[in-house]
Amino acid sequence: MSLTNRQILLASRPQGEPSADNFRLVETPLPAPDALAEGQVLVRHHWLSLDPYMRGRMSEGKSYAAPQPLDEVMIGGTAGEVLASRNPAFRAGDKVVGYGGWQQYQLLDAGQAAALQKVDTSRVPLSAYLGPVGMPGVTAWYGLNGIIEPRAGKTVVVSAASGAVGSVVGQLAKVRGCRAVGIAGGAEKCRYVTEELGFDACIDYREHRDAASLARALKDACPDGIDGHFENVGGMVLDAVMLRMNAFGRIAMCGMIAGYNGEPIPMAYPQLILTNRLRVEGFIVSEQPAAWPPALKELGTLVAEGRLKYRETVAEGLESAPAAFLGLLKGRNFGKQLVKLA
Amino acid sequence: MSLTNRQILLASRPQGEPSADNFRLVETPLPAPDALAEGQVLVRHHWLSLDPYMRGRMSEGKSYAAPQPLDEVMIGGTAGEVLASRNPAFRAGDKVVGYGGWQQYQLLDAGQAAALQKVDTSRVPLSAYLGPVGMPGVTAWYGLNGIIEPRAGKTVVVSAASGAVGSVVGQLAKVRGCRAVGIAGGAEKCRYVTEELGFDACIDYREHRDAASLARALKDACPDGIDGHFENVGGMVLDAVMLRMNAFGRIAMCGMIAGYNGEPIPMAYPQLILTNRLRVEGFIVSEQPAAWPPALKELGTLVAEGRLKYRETVAEGLESAPAAFLGLLKGRNFGKQLVKLA
Numbered sequence: 001m002s003l004t005n006r007q008i009l010l011a012s013r014p015q016g017e018p019s020a021d022n023f024r025l026v027e028t029p030l031p032a033p034d035a036l037a038e039g040q041v042l043v044r045h046h047w048l049s050l051d052p053y054m055r056g057r058m059s060e061g062k063s064y065a066a067p068q069p070l071d072e073v074m075i076g077g078t079a080g081e082v083l084a085s086r087n088p089a090f091r092a093g094d095k096v097v098g099y100g101g102w103q104q105y106q107l108l109d110a111g112q113a114a115a116l117q118k119v120d121t122s123r124v125p126l127s128a129y130l131g132p133v134g135m136p137g138v139t140a141w142y143g144l145n146g147i148i149e150p151r152a153g154k155t156v157v158v159s160a161a162s163g164a165v166g167s168v169v170g171q172l173a174k175v176r177g178c179r180a181v182g183i184a185g186g187a188e189k190c191r192y193v194t195e196e197l198g199f200d201a202c203i204d205y206r207e208h209r210d211a212a213s214l215a216r217a218l219k220d221a222c223p224d225g226i227d228g229h230f231e232n233v234g235g236m237v238l239d240a241v242m243l244r245m246n247a248f249g250r251i252a253m254c255g256m257i258a259g260y261n262g263e264p265i266p267m268a269y270p271q272l273i274l275t276n277r278l279r280v281e282g283f284i285v286s287e288q289p290a291a292w293p294p295a296l297k298e299l300g301t302l303v304a305e306g307r308l309k310y311r312e313t314v315a316e317g318l319e320s321a322p323a324a325f326l327g328l329l330k331g332r333n334f335g336k337q338l339v340k341l342a
Numbered sequence: 343m344s345l346t347n348r349q350i351l352l353a354s355r356p357q358g359e360p361s362a363d364n365f366r367l368v369e370t371p372l373p374a375p376d377a378l379a380e381g382q383v384l385v386r387h388h389w390l391s392l393d394p395y396m397r398g399r400m401s402e403g404k405s406y407a408a409p410q411p412l413d414e415v416m417i418g419g420t421a422g423e424v425l426a427s428r429n430p431a432f433r434a435g436d437k438v439v440g441y442g443g444w445q446q447y448q449l450l451d452a453g454q455a456a457a458l459q460k461v462d463t464s465r466v467p468l469s470a471y472l473g474p475v476g477m478p479g480v481t482a483w484y485g486l487n488g489i490i491e492p493r494a495g496k497t498v499v500v501s502a503a504s505g506a507v508g509s510v511v512g513q514l515a516k517v518r519g520c521r522a523v524g525i526a527g528g529a530e531k532c533r534y535v536t537e538e539l540g541f542d543a544c545i546d547y548r549e550h551r552d553a554a555s556l557a558r559a560l561k562d563a564c565p566d567g568i569d570g571h572f573e574n575v576g577g578m579v580l581d582a583v584m585l586r587m588n589a590f591g592r593i594a595m596c597g598m599i600a601g602y603n604g605e606p607i608p609m610a611y612p613q614l615i616l617t618n619r620l621r622v623e624g625f626i627v628s629e630q631p632a633a634w635p636p637a638l639k640e641l642g643t644l645v646a647e648g649r650l651k652y653r654e655t656v657a658e659g660l661e662s663a664p665a666a667f668l669g670l671l672k673g674r675n676f677g678k679q680l681v682k683l684a
Contacts (some may be wrong), residue, residue, distance in 0.1 A: 253616045266608035274595045274624035282616035
């Protein structure tokens with residue numbers, strides 16, 4: 001029995017805000033599971049991860065990664081199950097994660113199969129390998145431990161605090177003995193951040209119309225100032241945090257979603273970097289291979305023990321991916337945005 | 343014979359740009375050199391150093407150092423000669439540097455004398471201990487070696503390149519085997535930076551009216567991009583440099599003279615910190631005590647051997663200090679701004 005694969009391609013590059021028109025759904029034939037070539041692995045995707053970095057890849061501008069080519073399957077992290085294998089490293093039924101992209105199946109040749117990672121789903125759910133025990137979790141872990149380097153008793157702030165990365169940053173900071181303060185959009189997300197994730201405080205940035213107002217709220221939430229900040233948003237949020245940073249504070253620049261569509265997002269007070277002797281550092285987690293093994297070990301243990309909580313927003317079916325992605329860029333998701341493919 | 347000391351006090355805090363009215367000259371009596379108390383040292387200042395950091399101290403706003411108190415002698419680095427001493431650590435004729443402030447003499451009690459440093463003027467001129475072999479030189483040394491960490495063959499850019507700090511940054515970068523590119527104000531300064539100091543190139547920022555134009559000039563001057571930047575200015579200069587930074591580049595934030603009078607100096611493209619994985623770090627050289635001994639050793643050797651060049655602009659007499667300082671803030675000096683007091 002031959003299979004039909006459904007795939008979503010990048011049809012065009014957005015000018016400013018992306019729209020559903022930038023994507024195109026196509027169907028392509030796959031070989032039958034019993035007709036693989038030597039070395040091939042056929043994976044059925046259960047989960048597709050949607051992440052803010054994909055917005056950058058849709059544009060052609062200079063960035064840290066090559067742009068997503070037009071008319072090719074959108075890149076993306078995936079978790080699934082090996083359907084058939086003629087590769088000695090895999091067998092049918094193996095649970096795997098990889099970068100399979102926005103499609104229902106992935107057929108890997110012998111040379112590509114090394115990009116697949118087998119995972120143990122006995123204590124950690126498969127989807128968590130796309131969230132707290134995957135790229136978002138390692139991003140949080142590296143930014144916190146590799147750049148912010150928090151010590152017990154210090155105050156760590158994170159923006160997009162209820163998101164896949166931010167939620168891990170704050171919970172790890174609590175594990176390290178820090179005061180963890182989130183910034184999120186909306187009362188419901190803030191409640192979740194404090195009541196379910198255990199942050200010490202969370203500020204709804206939507207209640208503040210400028211950086212000065214948000215900075216006043218941060219002063220209340222961070223009575224001893226801010227020692228470390230994990231930035232996912234940029235713009236007004238970053239300005240407000242910088243106004244409350246302590247001397248020798250560290251800022252890990254992970255994302256600036258406020259400027260993903262090309263809006264100017266100037267930093268209002270760069271002189272604070274000097275007067276407060278701050279270190280502001282950008283990073284890309286894929287360039288930090290040494291961080292992954294210790295990060296995944298700690299994150300996997302914390303999730304298995306129920307000490308690292310996470311929330312998922314699940315869109316059903318591949319065809320829902322574009323709308324879910326556009327919603328992610330507007331903060332409409334709550335926690336990790338996934339697409340359920342099987 | 344008793345002495346009269348002439349001193350310049352901070353009379354008022356500037357609103358915006360400082361003016362001569364913010365200073366006041368006073369005369370105060372000093373004990374005769376043969377009438378010192380036990381432990382006292384009387385120093386006659388030969389040189390007063392004028393430095394941009396003094397502008398920050400004139401204001402009351404939050405900064406890394408306490409503001410200069412009103413109606414007290416303006417702080418400042420000084421170099422001079424011991425006139426009389428009843429302290430076993432010093433004797434008349436010793437050449438010393440310290441933070442004696444804007445005055446002709448300094449009388450130090452036993453507990454204050456540790457702030458004086460004896461210096462050897464056999465191979466290094468006394469005034470150089472306020473420049474390349476003093477605080478400005480160590481500032482350059484630490485920003486370059488402690489933050490930028492340049493490797494041979496990499497490109498280092500420095501703004502205010504003909505100044506007391508910038509001139510050392512570029513020459514040290516050359517010693518390290520780097521390509522050194524300066525940014526300075528005016529053709530004469532740029533000629534000096536390349537022809538006398540040996541930088542590979544120097545750009546006159548006054549020929550560029552926006553960051554895009556300056557960035558194009560930087561592209562020509564830095565064909566392999568910019569790996570390290572030492573920032574003394576901020577504003578448009580910093581924006582232009584950031585547009586040409588290579589991945590994993592480092593920016594040492596030493597000064598932002600463009601905003602010293604309270605002008606907004608937003609950083610236009612903070613997202614480049616992320617996309618280029620930059621590290622941007624502010625520092626204050628007085629907080630880096632470990633850097634001073636190795637820095638002064640190397641800088642003293644380079645000056646003594648004629649391998650580290652410097653230029654001084656000398657104002658004559660204490661009463662000329664306010665005008666010279668105001669000129670420094672406008673870039674009217676050329677090299678290290680000093681006031682000759684004796």
